[in-house]
Amino acid sequence: MKVRIDFTVDINEEAWAAEYGTADTAETRSDVQQHAKNMITGHFDSIGVLR
Numbered sequence: 001m002k003v004r005i006d007f008t009v010d011i012n013e014e015a016w017a018a019e020y021g022t023a024d025t026a027e028t029r030s031d032v033q034q035h036a037k038n039m040i041t042g043h044f045d046s047i048g049v050l051r
Contacts, residue, residue: 005040009032009036011028011032013025013028016028016031016032
């Protein structure tokens with residue numbers, strides 16, 4: 001089964017830049033999207049529910 005997940009988070013860009021060294025808004029947006037995808041996918045993988 002494939003499940004599409006769509007959600008929005010409000011990121012403090014200064015805090016993100018301090019943590020990850022990204023200051024460009026477009027780059028931050030892409031980094032946050034990839035980070036969230038990796039976290040969620042990693043979690044589902046760690047509990048053994050991914051194919």
